[in-house]
Amino acid sequence: MSRRVHFMNWSRTTALSVAAIVCLTMAGDACAELIPTPNFSDHDIPSTRVVEAPSVVWNAVDVGVLLVALSLASYFALVVRSRKYLLWLSVASLLWFGFWRRGCVCPIGATQNVTLATFDGTYVVPISVVAFFVLPLIFTVFFGRTFCASVCPLGAVQELVSVRNVRVPRWLDQALSVIPYVYLGLAVTLAATGTAFVICRYDPFVGFFRLSGNASMMIYGGSLLVVGFFVGRPYCRYLCPYGALLRLTSRVSQWHLRIPPTACIQCRLCEDACPYGAIEEPTESPSVEQLQRERKRLVVLLFMTPFIVGLFAWAATGWRGTLAGWHFDIRLAEALKQEDLGLATEPNTATEAFRGSRRSPEQLYEAAATHRDRFAIAASLLGAYIGLVLWGKVILLTLRRGRQEYTPNKSHCVSCGRCFQHCPVELVRIGLIDNVEQMTHETHEVAT
Amino acid sequence: MSSVPTDYPIASNREQQLQERRKFLQNGLRISGVLAAGTFGGFLAGRRGKAEATRWQIDPDKCVGCNNCATQCVLAESAVKCLQCFDMCGYCDVCTGYFSMNYLSLDTAAESQMCPTGAIARQFIEEKAGQRFFEYTIDESLCIGCGKCVKGCALMNGSLYLQVMHDRCVNCNECAIAVSCPTQAFDRLPANRPYRVKQSVYPLIQQKAAIPERDDARQLLREVSPP
Numbered sequence: 254m255s256r257r258v259h260f261m262n263w264s265r266t267t268a269l270s271v272a273a274i275v276c277l278t279m280a281g282d283a284c285a286e287l288i289p290t291p292n293f294s295d296h297d298i299p300s301t302r303v304v305e306a307p308s309v310v311w312n313a314v315d316v317g318v319l320l321v322a323l324s325l326a327s328y329f330a331l332v333v334r335s336r337k338y339l340l341w342l343s344v345a346s347l348l349w350f351g352f353w354r355r356g357c358v359c360p361i362g363a364t365q366n367v368t369l370a371t372f373d374g375t376y377v378v379p380i381s382v383v384a385f386f387v388l389p390l391i392f393t394v395f396f397g398r399t400f401c402a403s404v405c406p407l408g409a410v411q412e413l414v415s416v417r418n419v420r421v422p423r424w425l426d427q428a429l430s431v432i433p434y435v436y437l438g439l440a441v442t443l444a445a446t447g448t449a450f451v452i453c454r455y456d457p458f459v460g461f462f463r464l465s466g467n468a469s470m471m472i473y474g475g476s477l478l479v480v481g482f483f484v485g486r487p488y489c490r491y492l493c494p495y496g497a498l499l500r501l502t503s504r505v506s507q508w509h510l511r512i513p514p515t516a517c518i519q520c521r522l523c524e525d526a527c528p529y530g531a532i533e534e535p536t537e538s539p540s541v542e543q544l545q546r547e548r549k550r551l552v553v554l555l556f557m558t559p560f561i562v563g564l565f566a567w568a569a570t571g572w573r574g575t576l577a578g579w580h581f582d583i584r585l586a587e588a589l590k591q592e593d594l595g596l597a598t599e600p601n602t603a604t605e606a607f608r609g610s611r612r613s614p615e616q617l618y619e620a621a622a623t624h625r626d627r628f629a630i631a632a633s634l635l636g637a638y639i640g641l642v643l644w645g646k647v648i649l650l651t652l653r654r655g656r657q658e659y660t661p662n663k664s665h666c667v668s669c670g671r672c673f674q675h676c677p678v679e680l681v682r683i684g685l686i687d688n689v690e691q692m693t694h695e696t697h698e699v700a701t
Numbered sequence: 702m703s704s705v706p707t708d709y710p711i712a713s714n715r716e717q718q719l720q721e722r723r724k725f726l727q728n729g730l731r732i733s734g735v736l737a738a739g740t741f742g743g744f745l746a747g748r749r750g751k752a753e754a755t756r757w758q759i760d761p762d763k764c765v766g767c768n769n770c771a772t773q774c775v776l777a778e779s780a781v782k783c784l785q786c787f788d789m790c791g792y793c794d795v796c797t798g799y800f801s802m803n804y805l806s807l808d809t810a811a812e813s814q815m816c817p818t819g820a821i822a823r824q825f826i827e828e829k830a831g832q833r834f835f836e837y838t839i840d841e842s843l844c845i846g847c848g849k850c851v852k853g854c855a856l857m858n859g860s861l862y863l864q865v866m867h868d869r870c871v872n873c874n875e876c877a878i879a880v881s882c883p884t885q886a887f888d889r890l891p892a893n894r895p896y897r898v899k900q901s902v903y904p905l906i907q908q909k910a911a912i913p914e915r916d917d918a919r920q921l922l923r924e925v926s927p928p
Binding site for chain 2: 287288290295302303357367378380390459466581601605655
């Protein structure tokens with residue numbers, strides 16, 4: 254017993270003092286040579302065992318599935334014109350891209366990888382990720398946002414919970430729909446500078462797809478879903494940065510979804526059918542005086558554009574500090590400086606580890622200064638971009654688009670197909686009613 | 702300006718003209734858009750010869766075992782686990798990775814152990830010249846990736862090290878642990894070699910892999926990216 258106690262004391266003292274000496278006198282690699290691995294008479298030193306990563310074949314499979322889903326979605330929306338098929342396809346996409354592939358890779362996040370790869374030649378972006386970014390855009394150029402309709406798992410989960418249709422007032426809808434462009438600009442800025450992938454960090458639904466996530470993530474996603482019960486697709490309409498790209502692309506789409514299969518009879522039955530407020534009524538032909546007035550206004554607005562953009566670029570120089578605060582090296586340099594000045598209040602693992610590393614503070618300060626310079630440019634560019642987006646929105650709001658029939662707004666429509674069943678011409682096509690009067694007549698009766 | 706016709710057919714004519722112009726513009730935009738997307742995609746794909754799939758991994762030479770791996774992973778149970786690099790281990794009796802700094806006795810009692818979940822098993826191997834040697838193995842199902850043993854072991858040989866386990870990792874586009882890592886020890890490795898060993902031990906494992914009967918070393922080497 255006494256021997257044991259003695260051994261304990263001895264070993265504790267030695268172990269701790271050896272440790273202390275090692276730490277004080279030796280660094281890094283020297284430690285590894287401290288105690289040689291013994292050669293045993295009848296025991297082989299085993300090797301570390303690691304588990305293989307899932308096969309990269311899955312990436313190719315994902316691209317294949319994406320291609321098939323995009324084709325099916327476009328076919329269902331434009332040719333079959335079936336809301337039911339679109340819905341089933343979105344369930345399938347939700348299961349595959351959402352729950353089975355756990356929300357990664359997705360085109361929304363791929364935007365950042367593609368951006369970073371563009372600006373940083375050392376960053377490797379897998380071909381599958383480039384495909385995920387480009388394919389939906391190419392489909393949208395031809396068929397409208399069929400990707401949003403039933404391929405995107407984030408869209409699908411919101412589509413499924415969109416049960417009540419509360420119309421967002423037009424002014425609010427227009428104002429909020431600027432956010433995705435701003436978000437896109439911010440995400441691109443932070444990705445291009447190698448700072449952060451904010452789109453992924455603030456992905457609302459990926460926590461549900463993985464069935465795990467931190468509390469704030471779950472609350473954020475949960476509240477978006479609850480809002481989504483009443484206001485259709487809040488993330489797609491007011492946040493999704495990839496949606497902003499798709500909106501621009503869809504504007505020029507060649508064969509976009511139409512509400513009636515043939516000519517519109519202007520029965521107004523579809524007017525309130527869209528939970529996303531994407532259906533626009535026909536316009537009256539303007540008088541020549543009106544046209545001339547509007548043309549003058551457009552010229553003035555266009556003339557003002559460079560000044561607005563310049564103003565925003567100038568105003569945005571103030572953001573560079575905030576943007577730079579996201580960058581690791583800049584944060585570390587600041588913490589280090591604080592500590593050197595004796596202003597730091599609590600211990601910081603990062604600075605402690607930095608002081609133990611081979612990098613000198615001067616190197617870090619230099620790197621931080623380079624990053625800061627880049628952020629000064631990035632902030633101005635971001636400001637100019639936001640100015641352009643806001644002013645572009647103003648110009649678009651003043652533009653007159655001639656419409657002879659009820660049409661989905663190409664950039665806001667997600668091709669979900671909810672409006673089909675509201676169109677009597679469509680109902681005749683699929684044989685639910687014999688002629689359009691059957692439906693328009695009934696409504697008139699109800700109305701009177 | 703003399704006679705401004707406002708009657709229907711002319712307005713319609715104008716409308717037609719406008720629509721044709723719009724169609725022309727849209728076609729142009731479409732074609733240039735598709736071309737731009739194609740070129741851009743091709744440029745990115747072809748830029749570095751071959752772009753490959755990647756996975757997150759920790760550089761054990763940078764890791765300080767700060768505990769973020771246990772708390773920051775998006776998975777409820779972190780994808781990061783501790784590994785034992787036996788080729789670096791001293792098989793010490795008094796293991797600074799196994800025994801807590803304020804241990805009561807040098808035995809396997811829970812209160813003596815560094816590991817909060819008791820994931821490290823201690824197995825007596827041999828006694829040579831009055832010295833007793835033990836092998837320390839980690840039960841991955843118990844490990845939570847907190848890095849306490851890594852920190853402890855770093856005082857001696859540093860054979861215990863944290864790695865992202867790829868049967869667990871969901872390979873997030875932005876790894877939540879990487880974001881919070883105080884030494885920026887996370888980066889991406891090629892998906893076919895998604896693990897690391899410490900730089901100093903790599904040549905040793907290469908030597909071991911040259912021995913015909915050491916399939917295990919060759920297997921490890923196949924999974925590990927060279928430093």
